Amino acid sequence: MRPELSIVVPVYNEEEVIEITHQRLVAVLSQMELASEIIYVNDGSQDRSAEIIRPWCLEDGKVKLISFSRNFGHQAAITCGMDKAAGKAIVIIDADLQDPPELIPEMVAKWREGYEVVYGKRKTRAGETRFKKITASVYYRLLRKLSDVEIPTDVGDFRLIDSKVRAALLQLPEHNRYVRGLISWLGYRQTFVEYERDARAAGETKYPLRKMLKLAGDGVTSFSYKPLKISIYLGVLFLVANFLFIIYAVIAKIFNLLRMDAGFVVVICLMLFSFGAVLIMLGVIGEYIGRIFEEAKNRPLYLIQREDGIFFKEGRCGTCPGLTEAEDA
Ligand code: UDP
Ligand code: MG
16 A cells, blocks of 8 residues: 655664664554554665564564665765655654654644644754764754755754645755755745754764865755855956055055065965965865866765665666566565
């Protein structure tokens, strides 16, 4: 039977929490009177996560597992889960219980009222370092200023989307995906439910600073051209400064005020400044060119090594011919 509700859970080295997460998800779903499926996307875990999940697929027809051929990242994992989800509504939820599964019925209720996107808005974030809280808060506000799309603040990927939104997302081919931004860009009727973000139930964060910076960079560059425009403002500023400096130098020369070594220092300063500015802007341009290159290659977003359980949808990448191996199953 085609499920009404799909739950997508990205999993990367979550052996310590995945069992509790599963219990809580199943408990919540059993209270709701609708057909559901749970799609775990194993994003190339090196631990026992997949081995723990796999038996559930046999015991319970609504549990499915997709395993990537390697770690493709959180955003690729949730994209794949959404591609494969067959439900009329799809919920994306982290595997570490930071997003409470108990909020799902509330999200579904809002969806039944007619909203197509219901995102979870964090009132508080427990158990996260002060550094993460501050950087996250500054980042979301900055992104809001920079981007032309209304991206809500304090919102992660924990959300419910309607299958219409899923279909629309499938039409967006970009690779450096910032899914929450893309969903905002799509529009549709959006609302939110508030929640207290718990600490991770067990294990540690799978988002080291490196991955966080990548995500933050994708967010800014996919939704704003403003960093490119900075070069124009900077350029104008430098031209004006140069012009003023020339006038000053000429006047000083006429009235014989110029002491050579002072001028020399100023010239060096200006040179250093302009070199700095040029280098920064080259960096920004490089960022965008890097992303253009990434899109131009047009590689698949993820590769599936193995699937367990019965799926209803083929999805974007589908079972890429020659790439999926149905090993022993
Ligand atoms: N995750 C993933 N691939 C990755 C990193 C993380 O699928 O490369 C999953 C992870 O298993 C979890 C979710 O993404 O379900 C959020 O990661 P995490 O809780 O570590 O991030 P944080 O909450 O610390 O920002
Ligand atoms: Mg987490």
